[in-house]
Amino acid sequence: MKAAVLNEIPGSLRIEDVSIDAPGPREVLVRTVAAGLCHSDLHFMEGTYTTAVPAVLGHESAGVVEAVGSMVDYVGPGDHVITCLAAFCGHCEDCLGGHPARCQRKGADLVRRPGEPSRLSRGDEALHQFLHCSSFAEQLLVHEHALVKIRPDMPLEKAALVGCGVTTGLGAIFRTARVDPGSDVVVIGCGGIGLSAVQGARIAGANRIIAVDMHTSKLELAQSLGATDVVNASSEDPVAAVKELTGGGARFTFEAVGLKQTAEQAFRMLRAGGQATVIGLIPIGTMVEVHGVELTNEKTLAGSNMGSTRFRTDMPRYVDMYLDGRLNLDEMISGTMALEDINDGFARLKTGIVARQLITFG
Ligand SMILES: NC(=O)c1ccc[n+]([C@@H]2O[C@H](COP(=O)([O-])OP(=O)(O)OC[C@H]3O[C@@H](n4cnc5c(N)ncnc54)[C@H](O)[C@@H]3O)[C@@H](O)[C@H]2O)c1
Ligand SMILES: [Zn+2]
Ligand SMILES: [Zn+2]
Known part of the structure; x- marks a missing residue:
């Protein structure tokens, strides 16, 4: 599949042919429909923040479930989902205390174990999965705790925005403050x-x-x-x-x-x-x-981290707010583009003139 890879920091993204594994236990394979360009991706590209590289960037996306691994009963093929970097382990003090966005165990519990094949790879080389998502790719392979099921009448391009920007902004108002x-x-x-x-x-x-x-x-x-x-x-x-x-x-x-x-x-x-x-x-x-x-x-x-979100609860509510007219997502989209044009999109984001831009996958 095609994916946008960050090979060095600072650096721009390169569109490459990347392999994605089959879903293992508690994992979900998703066909990406749309992915938003968030300034946080740009921070990592510019080196104000760092991540392991090579990595497939992107963390704001929505799509359709293609396949699920063993022990997944929350979603099944055909379900519409939004991904979320605020993935939760579900059993730590923060998760159980009602603050899953603070979960400190996701880095250990929601990734593949050492020795297991990487979810994303390039030939023999493992690629890092960025913020539990790696959304700038035709498919995503994520832990089931990094996605939420949404109603099928929600347009998936609009739903992608909810994956980070909308939830962060609304959550800062409703939950953090x-x-x-x-x-x-x-x-x-x-x-x-x-x-x-x-x-x-x-x-x-x-x-x-x-x-x-x-x-x-x-x-x-x-x-x-x-x-x-x-x-x-x-x-x-x-x-x-x-x-x-x-x-x-x-x-x-x-x-x-x-x-x-x-x-x-x-x-x-x-x-x-x-x-x-x-x-x-x-x-x-x-x-x-x-x-x-x-x-x-x-x-x-x-x-505020991701608007202190409890995303499995919050995101479907925000979808309802869009569909009943209280939340305007259409005007927040400045433009859509193909994956190949992603670096131009980030150049525009850097100027401060655009609002949200989306990669759409045909
Ligand atoms: N805490 C979180 O969980 C979380 C989640 C997502 C994004 N973020 C961060 O939130 C920030 C905003 O992200 P975004 O995607 O909306 O970015 P963006 O680039 O789309 O928007 C930034 C806006 O700030 C304006 N701006 C720049 N300098 C300014 C100044 N001195 N005074 C007033 N306005 C100024 C720009 O014109 C632009 O409209 C980024 O730092 C991003 O990394 C944090
Ligand atoms: Zn973001
Ligand atoms: Zn936890």
Whole structure:
């Protein structure tokens, strides 16, 4: 099958012929229908984060089950599924405590054992499976705990977005911060994650939803998805603008860029008792600093991993929200492309001008 392989870091992706194994116990083989380009893939390509290479990248996808291995009764051939990197072991303290996105055992329990053939390979060489998914490929072979079954009337291209961006943004609002109706929300960064957070704030009944970005086109998109106010950070100081708009500071702020500067802005925009939630991946080794005295005002600096999702519960709910019209996914898709054009897609993502782009498999 064709797959996009990262051979070195930093590096771009190369389309290669890759072998995928037959499903073993508790594994599911999926025909990929669509896969989204997330900025997290780009972080690994650029080396702000690292992974074992060679690896098949991609982690936001949906498709149709082709075959299942032994002991799988959750799905069967023909079922529609969304994959998720927040795979869960199901028996650790975090999983059993209701926080499966924090599961620390997935790296040990959901992968093949040493000595077993690799799920993905190139000739005799094993290829690393990226974030339990490796979505930039015509097929996926994943542990059954890395996917969720969804209703068959959900268009799979739209469902792919739910695999990371939508769940991360909505989950940060609903699960990590638990935004309550009537509160003021700020979202810094209007890519796939930030636009999803804007929509989550709208669905949660936030009062003011202030979107911050560097590009007017992204701010217009944020407005069409629920932002009540916008701040262009290329021409205004976002902290001063938010303080002015909110009369002193916001109750909830969300950083969806991945920079020290924007994470610190998210904290400085808070009113007393406010919470800043950092979703963006800050480069490894970078410190985020806050004035200690501000903690006395009961401000919180929090992080969110995949929107603290319980994805087997959350993703089908988000699918329902799309199908009943509450969640808009169509406008979040800036374009679709073939796997061969993936590096052009990442070049566009880097400019900040596009929202979500999808690879579709014919
Ligand atoms: N925590 C998690 O579980 C998780 C999950 C998925 C993605 N992420 C991270 O979230 C971040 C956003 O991902 P994405 O795919 O939406 O990215 P993206 O590139 O699509 O969007 C980023 C947006 O931020 C804007 N921006 C850049 N610099 C800015 C600044 N100084 N001020 C305001 N806006 C600015 C860009 O114009 C762009 O619209 C990335 O760091 C990604 O790795 C985290
Ligand atoms: Zn992602
Ligand atoms: Zn676990």
